Amino acid sequence: MTACCGLLAAVARGDDVTTVGTMDVSADTAPPASSGFSPTLTDPILSEAAAGEWTIGTTITITAPAGFEFQTTANSVTADITGNLDLGSGAGVDVSVTPTATTIVFTVAGASSGAAETIEFTGIAMRATSCASAVAGDAADITVAVDTTGLSRNLVDVMVVHGAAHHLAFSVQPVDTEAGQPLLPQVAIVDQCDNVVTDATTRTIKLTKDSGPGTLDGQKEVDTVFGVAEWTATENLRLTTAGAYTLKAERKTGPPLPGANEVVSDPFDILAGPTNAGQSTIEAVGGDTSAVADGVDSVQVRATLRDEFGNPVSGNTVRLELANGQPLPGTVNAVASGASNASGQVTFTVTATAVQMIDVRAFDETDAVAIAQPSAIHLSFTAGSATALRFVQQPS
Incomplete structure (x- = not known):
């Protein structure tokens, strides 16, 4: 047995797009302007890897991307042949075909011989079918497919460019x-x-x-x-x-x-912006600042939150506190109506269970702003009417 020592034969890479074309499609080609079709700026070239690669009956199909259509003028797209390939008009003869809106098709009638064939496609023109596809920038590309070799490639790089000022x-x-x-x-x-x-x-x-x-x-x-x-x-x-x-x-x-x-x-x-102390106010509702210290009788204090431009601030959490910033004493209860409303207001119902006088202000917890304009509110909780007698000191 003799060992084989020969070199492996090189494998052909196969046909390919050797020059990718370029095309700028104007947005004005789309309806309603429908200004016409945009031609290629650089014509694309498709090449065999070896003579005869495209056999008789091979179909070369150029396809428009979705949202675009080819110009369908009769015999407007030409395959310029460099060798002796026959696309139906004789060996080595350039062939012009009529595109449909979506495809341009050439069919091989006779394979090339001697040297690999190269085809340059000229006359391709295209437009956008609507403004939905006429968006400036990189668009989907024109492709080419060769059925017998399985080739499928981008043939023409497509850019959409703006139209005229409108x-x-x-x-x-x-x-x-x-x-x-x-x-x-x-x-x-x-x-x-x-x-x-x-x-x-x-x-x-x-x-x-x-x-x-x-x-x-x-x-x-x-x-x-x-x-x-x-x-x-x-x-x-x-x-x-x-x-x-x-x-x-x-x-x-x-x-x-x-x-x-x-x-x-x-x-x-x-x-509205954040609460502004200088624009916000506190007041005793109805001017009433006195109540009986029985845990039931009450006064109402209203805080109105505004930003620096006087817009009401809604949705903020507000508490009532002593004018010096300390919490209310345990014998005083202030119940808020809720977060500040659309008018920027929160109303507190204040009761007490011990006789006392206190000065209060509002504090916006959301924006960390104390409200004491035009001044803190002075509240007075007094004893109620006498209801019984009792010895304050028993006899001894």
């Missing part, structure tokens, strides 16, 4: 914000599909209050930079009155837009 849109909506804190919206110049148009054209955008109770303060006009007007803390755009709002943005200067030149934001809320 209308205004809030690219960043105003959100629920504490009173007096800066609002940080962004307003963009967008195409028909709401993609930001990042060109160098400058437009001045003005914000105004569209609805809501307060006054919009701060810098209201901002210029676009690459299509976006951005309000930051520097502009200090703010609202100080709690409530529900919308803002309106409008193009103030710069080229007019064919679509809407103004837009209203989504609704948002301005929320």
Whole structure:
């Protein structure tokens, strides 16, 4: 027996896409603008690994990604052949076919010989079928499949690019914000599909209050930079009155837009800030500060919580304490109505079981704020009417 000492034959890698094409699809190709089809910027190339790899009957299928469609002009896509492959018009003859909206198909009528074949595909053009797929950025790619070799590859890298400036849109909506804190919206110049148009054209955008109770303060006009007007803390755009709002943005200067030149934001809320001692108050309800010290008769003390702008602060836990910050004596009981209500108020029902006079204040446990404005409340608990006689000192 003779041992084999020869080298193993190299295994061919197989056919492949040797040049991946590129295509920028404009968002304006989508309806309703339907401005046409975008061509490839770089034409793709498909190559055999060896002559004759694509046998007679082989089908080469180019497929559009979902949400896009090919231009279907008759004989608009051509396979440029470098060797002697026959795609139906004779060996070495370039072949043009008519695409369907979703596929472009070539069929091998005669295999190549002598040298591996290379095909360059020209004339591929495509558009988005709706704005849902015309979102600026990297998109799904055009693919190619060869049935007899099992090849399945990306053939053309697809990018969606913005179309022409069309209308205004809030690219960043105003959100629920504490009173007096800066609002940080962004307003963009967008195409028909709401993609930001990042060109160098400058437009001045003005914000105004569209609805809501307060006054919009701060810098209201901002210029676009690459299509976006951005309000930051520097502009200090703010609202100080709690409530529900919308803002309106409008193009103030710069080229007019064919679509809407103004837009209203989504609704948002301005929320009360933390309790402010100087704005909050404590009072005796009805001015009554005296009760019988029988554990039943009572006075009512009301604390009203407000933030620095006078907005009522709701949902906070409040206790009643002595004006010096010490707890109430054990003979005094103060029952709160609950957390501060929508008006910022908590009402305490106060009873005592011993004759005494005390000064009280409220303390907001949630925001750690003492409330004694305009002053602490002086409460007096007195003895009731005489109901019986007794010896305070017995005879001896």
